Amino acid sequence: MAVRLTDRQESIELRKVYCQTMLKMAEEDKRIVALDCDLVSPIGMTEFQKTYPERTIDCGIMEGNMAGVAAGMSARGCIPFAHTFSCFQSRKCLDQLFLSAGFAELNVKLIGSDPGIMALYNGASHMGLEDMGILKNIPNLTLVEPCDAVQLEAVLKEVKGTYGLHYIRLNRKNARTIYDSSTEFKVGKGMVLREGKDVTLIGSGIMVEQVLEAAKLLEAEGIQAAVVDMFTWKPLDEDLVVACAKNTGAIVTAENHRIETGLGSAAANVLSETLPVPLGRIGVGNVYGEVGVLPYLLERFEMTPADIVKKAKETIARKG
Amino acid sequence: MDKKRVKELEIFAARIRLETFKELACLGFGHVGGAMSIGDVLAVLYGEVMNVDPADKNWEERDYFVLSKGHAGPALYATLALKGFFPMEMLKTLNQNGTKLPSHCSRVHTPGVDLTTGSLGQGISTAVGAALASRILGGKNYAYCIVGDGECDEGQIWEGALLAAHQKLDNLILFVDANGKQLDGNVADICALGDIGEKFRAFQWHTQEVDGHDVEAVADAAADAKAQKGRPSVIILNTVKGKGCELSEKAEFNHHMMFPDAEANQKEITRMEQVIEAMTAEWRAM
Numbered sequence: 001m002a003v004r005l006t007d008r009q010e011s012i013e014l015r016k017v018y019c020q021t022m023l024k025m026a027e028e029d030k031r032i033v034a035l036d037c038d039l040v041s042p043i044g045m046t047e048f049q050k051t052y053p054e055r056t057i058d059c060g061i062m063e064g065n066m067a068g069v070a071a072g073m074s075a076r077g078c079i080p081f082a083h084t085f086s087c088f089q090s091r092k093c094l095d096q097l098f099l100s101a102g103f104a105e106l107n108v109k110l111i112g113s114d115p116g117i118m119a120l121y122n123g124a125s126h127m128g129l130e131d132m133g134i135l136k137n138i139p140n141l142t143l144v145e146p147c148d149a150v151q152l153e154a155v156l157k158e159v160k161g162t163y164g165l166h167y168i169r170l171n172r173k174n175a176r177t178i179y180d181s182s183t184e185f186k187v188g189k190g191m192v193l194r195e196g197k198d199v200t201l202i203g204s205g206i207m208v209e210q211v212l213e214a215a216k217l218l219e220a221e222g223i224q225a226a227v228v229d230m231f232t233w234k235p236l237d238e239d240l241v242v243a244c245a246k247n248t249g250a251i252v253t254a255e256n257h258r259i260e261t262g263l264g265s266a267a268a269n270v271l272s273e274t275l276p277v278p279l280g281r282i283g284v285g286n287v288y289g290e291v292g293v294l295p296y297l298l299e300r301f302e303m304t305p306a307d308i309v310k311k312a313k314e315t316i317a318r319k320g
Numbered sequence: 321m322d323k324k325r326v327k328e329l330e331i332f333a334a335r336i337r338l339e340t341f342k343e344l345a346c347l348g349f350g351h352v353g354g355a356m357s358i359g360d361v362l363a364v365l366y367g368e369v370m371n372v373d374p375a376d377k378n379w380e381e382r383d384y385f386v387l388s389k390g391h392a393g394p395a396l397y398a399t400l401a402l403k404g405f406f407p408m409e410m411l412k413t414l415n416q417n418g419t420k421l422p423s424h425c426s427r428v429h430t431p432g433v434d435l436t437t438g439s440l441g442q443g444i445s446t447a448v449g450a451a452l453a454s455r456i457l458g459g460k461n462y463a464y465c466i467v468g469d470g471e472c473d474e475g476q477i478w479e480g481a482l483l484a485a486h487q488k489l490d491n492l493i494l495f496v497d498a499n500g501k502q503l504d505g506n507v508a509d510i511c512a513l514g515d516i517g518e519k520f521r522a523f524q525w526h527t528q529e530v531d532g533h534d535v536e537a538v539a540d541a542a543a544d545a546k547a548q549k550g551r552p553s554v555i556i557l558n559t560v561k562g563k564g565c566e567l568s569e570k571a572e573f574n575h576h577m578m579f580p581d582a583e584a585n586q587k588e589i590t591r592m593e594q595v596i597e598a599m600t601a602e603w604r605a606m
Contacts, residue, residue, distance in 0.1 A: 030456075030457070031457070033453070033456060054455075054456060055456055057452060057487070059479075059483055060482070060483065060486070062479035062482070062483065064445075064475075064476050064479065065445045065448075065476055065479035065480050065483060066445075067445070068442050068443075068444075068445025068446050068448075068449065068476070068480070069445050069446070069448050069449035069452065069480075069483065070449060071435070071445070071446050071449060072384075072386075072435065072445060072446030072447060072448060072449020072450040072451075072452070072453065072463070073449040073450070073452055073453040073456075074449070074453075075384065075427070075434060075435055075446065075449070075450055075453075076384065076449070076450040076453035076454050076457065076459070076461065076463075077380070077453060077457055078453040078456060078457065080449075095439050095442075096439075096442055096445070096476075099436060099437070099438060099439045099442060100435070100436060100437075100442045100445065100446050103426065103428070103436050104426070104427050104428065104435060104436035105427075105428050
């Protein structure tokens with residue numbers, strides 16, 4: 001059964017949700033601390049810093065050190081939420097996260113903002129197009145990418161209450177609200193947003209809105225597309241991927257990430273070992289990012305609803 | 321410090337070295353140089369300075385210890401076994417298949433190990449984190465950390481040093497095992513560090529330099545560091561790589577050595593045991 005989506009036409013800045021949820025959690029639990037690398041203001045945590053100055057550690061510009069400090073804080077009993085841009089959280093911190101936090105089995109929560117093309121005007125240097133692919137090499141790391149305010153708040157609370165190493169890939173800017181506020185989530189379980197029999201469109205983060213729009217366009221052409229929000233990339237909801245393959249016979253993944261190490265590749269791994277069906281993959285290829293506004297970047301990297309529709313038709317055509 | 325107490329710590333250090341060498345000799349190889357050079361500081365920390373309880377390794381009020389130069393793990397394992405964190409017999413399992421005593425320190429595997437290390441430079445950050453968390457949670461815990469001088473090549477050491485000073489972490493005490501050597505040779509020849517103490521002073525740390533094989537001097541420096549308010553402390557330990565084990569102390573390159581000669585190993589073990597016996601006799605006569 002598909003979950004009920006909201007009919008509210010609203011767009012909420014996710015960094016505000018992050019800060020407000022952190023404030024609530026910190027009030028209830030003295031172990032909550034926020035760490036950052038000179039990006040307290042961009043991630044919208046100024047109010048948290050003012051409310052809990054002693055529990056906000058702005059490390060300065062030293063991401064690898066922050067990762068280790070967060071690990072050490074966890075060892076002494078704090079629950080650290082450490083933020084930096086997704087590109088730095090992954091490319092700069094892999095070794096520290098792998099050893100000091102991951103292999104050490106500590107309770108560290110990582111926030112990686114400006115995922116993929118959401119770096120916009122910061123361009124290629126700041127586009128974390130491979131953050132999930134890099135970090136998924138840490139065996140006990142959970143990777144999640146919420147798409148809206150409702151899901152982000154739920155994920156933050158669940159992650160806070162679950163011991164272990166978590167990476168939350170966070171679009172800090174505005175996101176259209178997708179879910180009804182009563183929706184329940186479980187990290188590791190994908191969300192079926194729409195039923196369909198011809199193809200399944202699987203996305204997460206900013207791509208959820210794109211695949212929902214693509215499904216509408218396909219419907220107008222008589223193609224029934226199922227839609228899944230695969231907000232947990234690791235551990236992947238393999239049962240759901242296989243069920244989608246069984247139900248619709250074709251799958252299209254859409255990710256704001258490099259395809260080679262991302263969601264599309266993860267889906268390919270599962271399908272090739274279980275139920276091979278035609279798979280089409282939308283996302284960034286073997287190229288670097290560039291500066292631009294979101295509509296331009298979506299077009300530039302062929303990630304628009306129209307691109308997804310085209311990919312869906314090609315994929316359906318490959319069915320046996 | 322009372323002379324008898326000093327002798328006790330010296331005996332503890334000698335026993336740490338003996339058990340460390342036995343671990344490595346049993347295996348046939350290992351990072352002997354940097355393990356032997358920290359025998360005295362480990363004896364002071366676990367014998368005199370740190371609050372730890374072998375019966376309750378997760379005791380919330382314990383002090384935290386990070387061996388950032390994780391390859392010296394065998395020396396820490398010897399210390400922990402002698403303190404009673406796990407049976408002495410376990411020392412024979414160093415690096416054996418399925419062991420709880422891996423080459424580099426792992427908090428998940430070894431009772432009494434607080435943080436995981438092995439990639440140089442990382443331990444200072446976790447020690448800073450433990451000290452910060454203790455302050456935030458209202459604890460009285462100190463965080464102690466040992467880094468190598470060669471390890472100070474790593475930029476992360478200086479990131480951690482900068483943050484610790486900014487956060488005024490007076491519950492963080494760092495030791496630099498300045499044995500002057502790293503894997504490829506002399507620190508001065510590979511990427512000269514210059515005056516390490518001056519560097520830490522420039523980073524606003526309370527800085528002391530002592531003979532790292534003088535347990536009384538190390539203990540006094542640690543007491544002085546604990547009394548500091550509003551800034552972290554570093555104690556530069558001038559040490560000899562391979563100290564106290566003739567096979568390693570005499571070798572020019574002793575970062576990692578092979579110990580294939582069972583007879584020579586036994587000879588060295590006997591010699592080290594005789595040193596301990598002589599020290600114990602002195603202690604009894606005090």
